[in-house]
Amino acid sequence: MRLIALVDMDYFYVACEELRHPEIKNRPAVVGSDPKQGEGRGVVMTANYAARKFGIRSGMPIYLAYRAKKDAVYLPADFDYYEKVSKDVMALVKAHADKFEQVSIDEAFIDISKRAKSYDEALELAKGLQKEIREKMGLPCSIGVSVNKLVAKMASDDAKPNGIKLVKEDEAKDFLSKKPVGDLYGVGRKMRKVLEDFGYNTIGDLAKANPVVLVERFKSYGAELHNYANGMDDSDVQENWEVKSISRERTLESDTSDRHEITKSIAAMSKEVGEELKKQGFAYKVVTIKLRYSDFEESMRSRSLTHRSVDADEIAEVAIRLFDKYAETGEELRKVGVRVSNLVKFSGQKRITEYA
């Protein structure tokens, strides 16, 4: 039997801020865009539980959060800092794993099948790890434990905040069945709507659905969803994961069609992408720009180079050329983004053309 755990940090960004600003503990606090007295255009990234009491949730427009609680503590995101804290946390988690897979800045799967031989041992391991993270880092987390990644993930959602939930193999179907279909990992807004139109309102409905019908409608993803709904997932905890793209995007202060302002922004983001690329030691091949217009329509344009490049200046050159070629003149833009992809580890010794 496999035993898998998902360790998920609770309200991570705000929890990090509480570490260095203990005075905001117990106060409603939000990490996200500047609310600008209710005029801000961004969203809430994370809210602590004191803020959630006022209905504040991640993803919510920041001005709505501000409307709900003007005197909450509003802090800008400091990803470099969260990244550092995350590294320390993940090192603790990894020390308890046979296999370790970090899935985001604040979440990681661990395979513990070798070191835990029973549900009880797995539970003990989870408790110990949670305690260690609390004592050494001062941070709360929730842990889901089960026989595969999907159910471990769903269990951790149930355990929040600051909890541990074990779902045994023979409990998995029951555990999932009454939850709304939209709670299933892999079912987002669009998919939920389609599934509900089919009459599948709970995960249990989906579990009982005819897989042939699901495959007809959703191709191979239909089969996967059917397995998920039945608590089945044989995917491995993936140890050697490498980043596939690096990007920056920014919502402009206000919508604009001013070429100078837009290309300035593209150049600045290209520089950041170039620095990140260098830090991580990659050469890139594809440059993509993403444009979001005032009406939220989005388009992407990309260009493959004939060679791999480590040249940061080239990112901006290609990106601006793409913009000049494809942007509809006069269209007001809300957001622009720059991305490099098709990455290859680059030692810095060999000539880049050898990677073409």
Place this chain on the structure above:
DNA sequence: TCTGGGGTCCTAGGACCC
């Protein structure tokens, strides 16, 4: 609800080569 920024994976058509 008038909606950020960082990612991943999948699909699909067309180009191009054999």
Place this chain on the structure above:
DNA sequence: TCTGGGGTCCTAGGACCC
């Protein structure tokens, strides 16, 4: 001049997750 099939790369877009 008309005709396949397979493989891979390029490009654009969509859905999803945190």
